[in-house]
Amino acid sequence: MSSSTYDKGLHDLGNGCYAWMLPDGSWGWSNSGLITGSGTSLMVDTLFDLALTREMLDGIAPVLGQHPLGTLVNTHSDGDHVFGNELVAARGVEIVASAAAAELMTQEAVEQLAGIKKVAGPTGDFARHIFAPFDFEGITATGPDRTFEGELGLDVGGREVWLIQVGPAHTPGDALVHVPDAKLLYAGDILFVGGTPIAWAGPIDRWINALDRILDMDVTTIVPGHGPVSGKAEVSAMREYLVFVEAEARKRFEDGLDVDAAIASIDLGEYGELPEHGRLAQNVINVYQQLNPDMPREERLLVLGRIAALEGFPELDATAGGND
Numbered sequence: 001m002s003s004s005t006y007d008k009g010l011h012d013l014g015n016g017c018y019a020w021m022l023p024d025g026s027w028g029w030s031n032s033g034l035i036t037g038s039g040t041s042l043m044v045d046t047l048f049d050l051a052l053t054r055e056m057l058d059g060i061a062p063v064l065g066q067h068p069l070g071t072l073v074n075t076h077s078d079g080d081h082v083f084g085n086e087l088v089a090a091r092g093v094e095i096v097a098s099a100a101a102a103e104l105m106t107q108e109a110v111e112q113l114a115g116i117k118k119v120a121g122p123t124g125d126f127a128r129h130i131f132a133p134f135d136f137e138g139i140t141a142t143g144p145d146r147t148f149e150g151e152l153g154l155d156v157g158g159r160e161v162w163l164i165q166v167g168p169a170h171t172p173g174d175a176l177v178h179v180p181d182a183k184l185l186y187a188g189d190i191l192f193v194g195g196t197p198i199a200w201a202g203p204i205d206r207w208i209n210a211l212d213r214i215l216d217m218d219v220t221t222i223v224p225g226h227g228p229v230s231g232k233a234e235v236s237a238m239r240e241y242l243v244f245v246e247a248e249a250r251k252r253f254e255d256g257l258d259v260d261a262a263i264a265s266i267d268l269g270e271y272g273e274l275p276e277h278g279r280l281a282q283n284v285i286n287v288y289q290q291l292n293p294d295m296p297r298e299e300r301l302l303v304l305g306r307i308a309a310l311e312g313f314p315e316l317d318a319t320a321g322g323n324d
């Protein structure tokens with residue numbers, strides 16, 4: 001899971017499939033995909049704000065000239081994958097997402113994130129630091145026209161594309177987008193490469209199962225939600241991180257440690273070198289919540305505060321960045 005460099009913009013993955021990538025994959029810097037078929041195309045995810053999404057639509061215009069957009073699929077509900085939806089909807093494109101993701105693609109979610117940037121104090125400072133490049137003002141939440149549960153097969157100009165719901169894991173409604181004839185998978189945030197995954201929903205066991213499912217698939221190219229184009233080696237590496245954190249957190253729960261003590265006492269070892277290593281806090285909270293369903297949910301703002309503290313923000317510099 002070493003971080004590698006990759007270029008911003010359009011990447012031709014072969015077989016009429018593309019990725020639009022935003023290095024460095026940290027908080028909000030996400031990847032989109034484009035699958036072309038005969039006379040049409042399917043987009044996988046939009047970006048974190050309108051300017052970034054406009055820039056992408058301009059950048060892929062030469063491809064869209066031959067393959068007009070017919071469908072947009074959102075892999076999950078997080079803003080860095082959906083906040084540009086209105087620009088695609090304005091082109092008369094059908095938007096598809098899992099029913100669980102659709103429930104969270106609300107205007108309230110937009111306002112919450114915009115609001116986090118205005119909170120006073122150190123947590124607000126951290127939010128302003130990581131979200132500084134993004135503009136959440138003026139975004140109109142735009143959910144799907146069509147939802148699914150489980151699996152949904154789509155025809156993209158004669159090509160078969162499968163949407164496979166594997167959430168709740170990273171979020172409640174995570175889905176994979178599989179292009180069998182290209183042996184290609186757009187994993188959304190089920191895969192983070194070069195950064196630390198964060199389990200907002202979980203359970204982590206379910207996320208591990210999702211990664212096992214990918215490892216069993218006949219795919220050679222995997223586009224993560226954040227990070228460079230990858231393959232199964234990166235899936236295995238992320239799986240090891242989740243297995244490690246799940247075991248360490250479980251052990252501390254069984255030993256009677258409270259969640260703060262558990263977070264403070266886990267030695268990440270080599271994983272401590274990863275950007276956004278402070279996301280450990282949410283991952284431990286997630287395991288504790290699975291083991292004790294009475295434990296209250298924490299607001300994302302509080303979680304950001306824990307992550308900032310663990311990463312030593314602002315004393316230590318926060319160049320390490322993060323993902324969503």
Ligand SMILES: [Zn+2]
Nearest residue numbers: 030080189324
């Ligand atoms: Zn993301």
